[in-house]
Amino acid sequence: MTVDIGSPLALPCGATLKNRLAKGAMTEGLGDPLNRATEGHVRLYKRWAEGGAGMLLTGNVQVDRRYLERPGNVAIDGPQSNEAIAALRAYARAGTENGTHLWMQISHAGRQTPASVNKEPVGPSDKALEMPGSQFGKPRPLTGVEIEDVIRRFAHAATIARDTGFTGVQIHGAHGYLISEFLSPDVNTRTDEWGGSLENRARLLLETVRAVRRAVGDDFPVSVKLNSADFQRGGFSHEDAIRVAAWLDAEKLDLLEISGGTYEQPRLVGLDDMTLHPEKAEVRRESTIAREAYFLEYAKDIRAAVKMPLMVTGGFRTVAGMNAALASGTMDLVGIARPLCVDPAIPGKLLSGAAAETPAYEKTLRLGPGILGPHSPINMLKALNGWGQQGWFCLQILRMGEGKNPDPKMGVFTAFRNYAKNEARAAAAMQR
Ligand SMILES: Cc1cc2nc3c(=O)[nH]c(=O)nc-3n(C[C@H](O)[C@H](O)[C@H](O)COP(=O)(O)O)c2cc1C
Known part of the structure; x- marks a missing residue:
């Protein structure tokens, strides 16, 4: 069949x-x-659950509030107040309506913690992001004792997720956050058991998977999001990814989600190099750039090495493309993110045949790489465009959290400005 x-x-x-x-x-x-968590999560996830997807992954929930990805993150670290537990329960109830699975993505932002949250983030080593501006501080290398603590924090957050009604968890091992930093030989220059060989660099990920599985039991979905590659010369390579995926296959994992890139190389959303050193970027395979789902070629290599279910996320837009990818056996689950910021009901429309593809919002966002070219030396402008695009989607999510409809006509520069204002306000509220 x-x-x-x-x-x-x-x-x-x-x-x-x-x-x-x-x-x-x-x-x-x-x-x-x-x-x-807040009423905003309840409104947003109720809408997404009604939208028809089989499973919703939450945005990254942090295991350490000192190292957020963003001021408005949900954090689960240490004992939770009654209010915090009640808010998580309401969130989980809303997101599991309509027979929907709701999995909590748990993460530690590592060196990608913005300076507005913490001027001294942590990482495997002291290598700072090589991006224009000073949004990110120089990281302090974690001690061995602190690394063990990070693993316990992941297990704790997973337990709270299960106990409050989320129906699965995903460990964020991609996109240049802490676990992905440990995997990268470029960022992780440690000489102890957490750095050096791929076995050592993958230790944090594997120990975290084991601790989380022990904490939630065998009958609860546990997933990992992993980069197919960092696309940075000297970084976590595709060959590394295939080996790590094979190790993960030997653990009791329910789903491996394939993505790619980091803040410096935001291939996850199809954007190219954002660093001060574009010569360090690794070019995506041509066939991959051309096709709809840009990590599918990479997923094929991973499929050959593993048996566990695979999800591929990044660029899926047409029912024909999604069905062809599933029928090929390369992957088992289609990930779609940005289109749900424009039409939260799009999964149901794709499933019923009411729509053959996702909404074409990209036209509003042509400004960035379209004008500047993927290897433009104008790094600051490229960064502004990149963050403007990201801000555009974030603002649509905030609108839905307020009970409003998305505004697909929003301009990308307006989005950049309003997003920056929103983040500054959220950071100031946290300091009070
Ligand atoms: C506004 C926004 C926020 C995102 N936040 C996260 C996140 O918290 N965790 C994560 O793993 N990926 C995150 N991503 C990446 C998406 O999960 C996905 O990998 C990417 O958007 C590519 O899929 P798409 O082409 O269907 O949008 C985010 C993407 C966008 C646009």
Whole structure:
């Protein structure tokens, strides 16, 4: 029988997703100044759950409030107040309506913690991001004792997720956050058991997976999001990714999500180099750039090395493209993120045949690489455009959190300005 987007997916732990469309994780920025969930999450996830996807991944929930990805993150670190637990329960209830799975993505931002949150982030080593401006401080290398603490924090957050009604967890091992920094030989220059060989660099990820599995039990979905490559010369390579995926396959993992890139190389959203040293960027395979889902070629290599279910996220836009990717056997679950910022009901429309593709919002966002070219030396402008585009999606999410409809006509420069204002306000509220 041919698999398509409407086919259910049975996971190794025994849970079943009602169809093959999953909403990719997107940071919401809806947490309160104490980094608790709010009514905004309830409104947003109710809408997304009604939208028809089989599974929703939450935006990254932080395991350490000192190292957020953004001021409005939800953080779960240490004992939770009654209010915080009640807010998580309401969030989980809303996101699991309509038979939807809601998995909490848990993360530690590492050196990608913005300076507005913490001027001295932490990382495997002291290598700072090589991006224009001074949004990110120089990281302090974690001690061995602190690394063990990070692992315990992931397990704790996963336990709270399970106990408050989320139906799965995903460990964020991609996009240049802490676990992905440890995987990268470029960022991780440690000489102890947490650095050096790939075995050592992958130790944090693997130990975290084991600790989380021990904490939540065998019947609860556990997933990892992993880069197919960092696309940075000297970084976590595609060959490394294939080996790490094979190691993960030997753990009891329910789903491996394939993505790629970092803040410096934001390939996850199809953008190219953002660093002060564009010569260090690794070019994507041509065939991958041309096709709809830009990590599918990489996923093929990973599929050959593993048996566990695979999800691929990045660029999926047409039912035909999604069904072809599923029917090929390369992957088992289609990840879609940005289109759900424009039409939260799009999964249901794709499933019913009411729509053959996702909304074409990209036209509003042509400014960035379209004008400047992928290897433009104008790094600051490129960064502004990149953050403007990111801000555009973030503002649509905030609108839905307020109970409004998305505004697809919003301009990208307006988005940049309003997003920057919103983030500054959220950072100031946290300091009070
Ligand atoms: C506004 C926004 C926020 C995002 N936040 C996260 C996040 O918290 N965790 C994560 O793993 N990926 C995050 N991503 C990446 C998406 O999950 C996804 O990998 C990417 O958008 C590519 O998929 P798409 O082409 O369907 O949008 C974010 C992307 C956007 C646009």
